[in-house]
Amino acid sequence: MSELTMDWSCWTRRCALPWVCAVLLVGAVTGCKKEEGGATAEAAATPRAAVVPVTRQAVTKNLTVAGEFIPFQEVELHAKVAGYIRKISVDIGDKVRTGQVLATLEIPELTAQVSGAEAGIRHSQEEVTLAKSQVARAEADHNALHMAAERLKQAATARPGMIAQQEIDDAEAKDSSSEAQVEVAKATVAAQQQQMEVAKAEHLHYSSLAGYSKITAPFDGIVTWRYADTGALIQAGTSNVGSMPVVKVAQVNVLRLRIPVPESLAGYVRDGDTADVLVQATGDHFTGKVVRTTGALDRTTRSLQVEVDVPNPKSKLTPGMYADVTLRIAGNPSALTVPVQAVDQGPNGASVLVVDANNNVQRRPVQIGLETPDKVQILSGVHDGERVIVGNLASFEPGQKVNPRASAMVASGKEE
Known part of the structure; x- marks a missing residue:
């Protein structure tokens, strides 16, 4: 019986070992399936996010x-002085050259003023000539009186008591008076010369105004409008009342x-x-x-x-x-850019959602620059190579863990 028992035990052990192994294998497989199921569930719970890297590209904007x-x-030409148009030689559409006379004014009063100024210059010149002759006469009188006084003093020195002191004093007084008369005559000359300069300035003033009686073209161009005709009274452009221009010229x-x-x-x-x-x-x-x-x-x-x-x-x-x-x-030519779908332009400014190295979402405020239909220039807030989420930005929150997936963006800014 002992031998039979031993054989049965051995047979039992031999037969049971495969069953144990099979049970252990089934248990291991079941455990692996449970772990895979847990990972799959966790991955399913993490939302996917389409991301693109921040890249450097040329940004150019077209505006139509x-x-x-x-x-x-283009300028409207006015008269500097008031007068009647004696002649106007251009009309609309006429081409003109710089300095060309376009119209001539008749100004009788100004002509008389120029003539008066010229007469004033001649009168001043005559006054200067007269004053200079008076200087010459005063100097001659002074020389004669001075010599007489000197001779009396020399005689009085040579023979004391021969000439009365009163006579000597009178001679010296006349000498001093004649010297003063010379200075007065010279001052008169200077005054008359100044008066002549005033007359010349007045003549220059009226002559310059007379020059404005001719209205000339300030540049090469074309007459685009004509406001006055021959005989029309034109007010001075510098007057307080409204003045009418003569013509308009455009280059x-x-x-x-x-x-x-x-x-x-x-x-x-x-x-x-x-x-x-x-x-x-x-x-x-x-x-x-x-x-x-x-x-x-x-x-x-x-x-x-x-x-x-x-x-x-x-x-x-x-x-x-x-x-x-x-x-x-x-x-x-080398700007940091992101697709337009990556930028959230809210009431508090522009921002993007950045996915960090741990796949967590971060909201970054950014300063944007030039915008094109498919991309936006980022001036600050992100760095080259960082990943940003494109599309469905409202479905992600800062700190949320996501499952990033690269998004292929075409030039139009749409996902493929």
């Missing part, structure tokens, strides 16, 4: 707006193309920016450069006035025409 051609220079061989730039882009416009111009009225299409800006916003329109100089030698373009202008505003 209507611009207006205006003359390079049109070069035109200014004036472009309004909205306030949001005014700070990015620079001299030298490229402007693509299409003139619908003539079909002309050309490229220009920004040459100047007003440097300040128009308070009425809240826009910056930008100008492009356009050569117009054949006068094909006329002031007042409009043109479609695409202004390529110079940006930054």
Whole structure:
């Protein structure tokens, strides 16, 4: 019986070992499945977030707006003095040259004033000549009296008592008086010379006014309007009453193309920016450069006035025409950028959601720069290479753990 018992025990152990192994294997498999199920549940509970890295790219903005051609220079010419138009030699549309006489005024009063000033100069010259002759006479009298006084003194010295002292004193007094008369005559000459300078200045004044009787062109251009005809009375442009201009002249061989730039882009416009111009009225299409800006916003329109100089030698373009202008505003060739979908522009300013190294969400306030249809320039708040969430920003909170997934963004700013 003992041998049978031992055989049964051995057989039992041999037969039971596979069953034990099978049970242990089933238990291990069951445990692994439980762990995988837990990880899957945790991953399912962590929301996915589409992220893109902050990158450096060139940012350039195109602005399409209507611009207006205006003359390079335009001025209404007034008369400096009042008078009647004796002759007007130009009409609207006439081309004029610098210095060309456009109209001549008849000013009788001014002619008389010029003649009077000329007579005043001649009178002053005669007074100066007379005063100089009086100086010469006074000097001759002084020399004679001085010599007489000197001879009396010498005689009195040679023979004391021969000449009375009273006679000597009278001679010296006459000498001193004649010397004073010389000084008076010289002062009279100086006064008359000053009076002559006054007369010359008055003559220059009236002669200059007489020169304004001819209205001339200040630059090469074209007469765009004529306000008066022959015989019309023109008031002086310097008078307090309203004066009528004679003609209006504009320089049109070069035109200014004036472009309004909205306030949001005014700070990015620079001299030298490229402007693509299409003139619908003539079909002309050309490229220009920004040459100047007003440097300040128009308070009425809240826009910056930008100008492009356009050569117009054949006068094909006329002031007042409009043109479609695409202004390529110079940006930054290496700017930090993010897609427009990554920026949340709320009432407290712009911000982005950054996913850190631990896949936690951080809200970062940012300062934005130039905006294009697909990307936004970031001036501060994030660094190159950081990951930001794009799309569905309202569904994420700061501190939340996310499952980041790279988002492929196309040029249009949409996800593929």
